[in-house]
Amino acid sequence: MSKIEIKNLTVDYTEKKNRFTALRDVSFSIEEGEFVSIIGSSGCGKSTLLSILEGINFPTSGEILIDGEPIKGTGTDRGVVFQHYSLFPWMTARKNVAFGVKQVNKTASKAERLQIADEFLEKVGLENFKNKYPSQLSGGMQQRVAIARALAMDTDILLMDEPFGAIDAKNRTILQELLLELWEGDGTSPRKTVVFVTHDIDEAILLSDKIVMMTAHPGQVYKEIEVPFDRPRNRAQLVQTKEYNKFRNRLLAMFYSDIVNKIGGEEQSKNVTSELCISCLSRCCSFSFCRIN
Amino acid sequence: MHFLFIALLLVQLLPDKLTTETYAGYVVWFAVGVEILTLIVSALIKKPLGLTLFADIVSFIYGLLIAWTLATAKFNLLKPSLFPPPGRVFWQLIGDYEKIITNILSSVGIILQGYLLAAAAAIILGLLLGSSERLGNVATYIAKFLGAIPPIVYIPYGIALLPTFRSVSVFVIFLATFWPVLAGTMSGVMNVDKKTLDSARVLNVNRFTMLFSVILPASLPQIFIGCNQGLTVSFVLLTSAEMIGAQSGLGFYIKNYSDFGDYTRTLVGLIVIGIVIVVISFGFNKIQKYLLRWKH
Numbered sequence: 001m002s003k004i005e006i007k008n009l010t011v012d013y014t015e016k017k018n019r020f021t022a023l024r025d026v027s028f029s030i031e032e033g034e035f036v037s038i039i040g041s042s043g044c045g046k047s048t049l050l051s052i053l054e055g056i057n058f059p060t061s062g063e064i065l066i067d068g069e070p071i072k073g074t075g076t077d078r079g080v081v082f083q084h085y086s087l088f089p090w091m092t093a094r095k096n097v098a099f100g101v102k103q104v105n106k107t108a109s110k111a112e113r114l115q116i117a118d119e120f121l122e123k124v125g126l127e128n129f130k131n132k133y134p135s136q137l138s139g140g141m142q143q144r145v146a147i148a149r150a151l152a153m154d155t156d157i158l159l160m161d162e163p164f165g166a167i168d169a170k171n172r173t174i175l176q177e178l179l180l181e182l183w184e185g186d187g188t189s190p191r192k193t194v195v196f197v198t199h200d201i202d203e204a205i206l207l208s209d210k211i212v213m214m215t216a217h218p219g220q221v222y223k224e225i226e227v228p229f230d231r232p233r234n235r236a237q238l239v240q241t242k243e244y245n246k247f248r249n250r251l252l253a254m255f256y257s258d259i260v261n262k263i264g265g266e267e268q269s270k271n272v273t274s275e276l277c278i279s280c281l282s283r284c285c286s287f288s289f290c291r292i293n
Numbered sequence: 294m295h296f297l298f299i300a301l302l303l304v305q306l307l308p309d310k311l312t313t314e315t316y317a318g319y320v321v322w323f324a325v326g327v328e329i330l331t332l333i334v335s336a337l338i339k340k341p342l343g344l345t346l347f348a349d350i351v352s353f354i355y356g357l358l359i360a361w362t363l364a365t366a367k368f369n370l371l372k373p374s375l376f377p378p379p380g381r382v383f384w385q386l387i388g389d390y391e392k393i394i395t396n397i398l399s400s401v402g403i404i405l406q407g408y409l410l411a412a413a414a415a416i417i418l419g420l421l422l423g424s425s426e427r428l429g430n431v432a433t434y435i436a437k438f439l440g441a442i443p444p445i446v447y448i449p450y451g452i453a454l455l456p457t458f459r460s461v462s463v464f465v466i467f468l469a470t471f472w473p474v475l476a477g478t479m480s481g482v483m484n485v486d487k488k489t490l491d492s493a494r495v496l497n498v499n500r501f502t503m504l505f506s507v508i509l510p511a512s513l514p515q516i517f518i519g520c521n522q523g524l525t526v527s528f529v530l531l532t533s534a535e536m537i538g539a540q541s542g543l544g545f546y547i548k549n550y551s552d553f554g555d556y557t558r559t560l561v562g563l564i565v566i567g568i569v570i571v572v573i574s575f576g577f578n579k580i581q582k583y584l585l586r587w588k589h
Contacts, residue, residue: 075497088510090513103497134587
């Protein structure tokens with residue numbers, strides 16, 4: 001049995017009498033201890049999918065099973081890191097982590113919770129910032145705290161919604177490597193199941209065991225791709241290999257072909273949404289150009 | 294500043310033109326007290342900007358006292374019964390201190406009781422009402438309507454309804470504080486960032502934790518806006534109410550003595566009220582700053 005099974009998930013939105021299909025008939029599964037990235041251009045419903053996994057959004061039809069049980073709402077088996085505002089601004093870094101621990105571990109005393117918080121803040125390199133409020137921390141530091149909280153809660157599953165999307169390139173690289181290191185661990189404890197939403201192909205390749213590529217309007221699974229690189233991974237070594245570049249180009253090609261197909265189809269049928277799609281294409285192109293350069 | 298201090302002392306040495314006792318010694322003692330306070334403060338305050346501000350305020354007080362002394366005791370330019378010399382006011386202040394303390398306690402007691410009751414009730418009710426969008430919306434309009442009525446107009450009705458003057462005062466201060474705090478709390482609760490709520494939801498917090506550990510602190514800045522408004526109105530109300538029908542309190546002290554033409558004591562009352570309000574506001578700001586220290 002897979003850890004997470006997504007079965008025929010469809011989500012419709014009604015907004016100002018217009019009906020949108022955010023996700024149509026999405027199905028795939030995630031094994032225990034697997035790191036899966038969901039990648040796609042904006043509007044492909046990847047964040048919607050994650051919000052259903054988080055338990056704060058519900059599908060129109062279909063279901064998600066965790067350990068064979070359908071999701072009924074939020075749960076203590078899942079830890080979440082958002083792109084923004086995961087932290088409570090009125091709590092210090094350490095209180096934020098301890099608060100998360102408290103929600104899953106009701107028996108721990110306050111001192112024990114703070115000790116766990118300190119331990120995980122040290123893992124993300126913030127032991128000297130533990131008494132700072134989020135407003136006193138940079139965006140990258142805030143995400144470190146959010147990761148520390150999710151890890152300290154010690155949930156089976158980790159859900160991450162573009163956690164490094166708003167971080168500058170240099171810090172993003174550092175955080176990706178930190179996450180990779182923390183997740184791969186030293187092999188003594190089982191790895192957590194991670195669902196990681198991103199629009200960055202390099203990030204997805206570096207971190208994942210499997211990449212689920214999605215297409216937009218409506219959101220559907222385009223391809224599931226296994227990432228063939230051994231662990232533990234090292235970015236500097238990995239990016240120099242031929243295999244890496246070949247694999248990356250293949251993914252990029254898929255990414256384009258999907259978008260080009262979409263635009264062609266939309267124009268033929270003179271669909272109103274074609275305008276939407278062109279704006280989405282220009283975004284994707286600018287994004288991929290900067291990747292190629 | 295120290296120059297003004299010396300000038301103030303020298304001014305006291307000029308011959309009095311006023312025939313009644315001017316108690317110049319009290320001004321000297323007051324000025325010496327302020328000087329000592331200044332020395333203590335300059336040792337405690339580290340920020341040069343804060344120190345300059347303090348020195349400027351002290352200079353202003355000295356300047357005012359010099360002008361006041363000259364206009365009254367020394368040159369007798371103003372009508373002595375309406376404008377007593379400063380020494381006389383200080384003398385009266387010290388002579389009346391027991392009465393003044395009793396009146397301060399009476400006024401502050403009423404304010405605290407009405408204000409704290411109202412704030413606590415309004416915050417709890419606001420949290421509960423604000424959690425439901427529909428209830429929150431309707432309650433916001435009701436709070437705006439009822440809050441728009443100047444609370445002072447409740448006084449006659451309160452007197453008819455309630456047995457003692459004290460209970461009327463508490464009731465009116467309660468109303469004056471309750472509506473703005475309720476409106477502030479609901480606006481805070483209803484505008485909590487959805488991302489913050491989602492973060493709490495994915496942490497699986499229970500309803501109680503959600504309300505008191507997430508929604509309450511997130512709405513605190515807005516709650517304080519309501520509390521500030523309530524506090525300002527409470528002072529105005531209480532002193533006005535005390536001037537209408539009380540037998541104690543600072544408003545009563547002023548009204549009572551001005552009725553007898555004792556304007557020295559009227560001035561004493563004005564100064565004391567000013568000091569009491571500044572002290573309470575200062576304490577309130579400290580609390581607010583501490584509770585909102587996570588902002589910025």
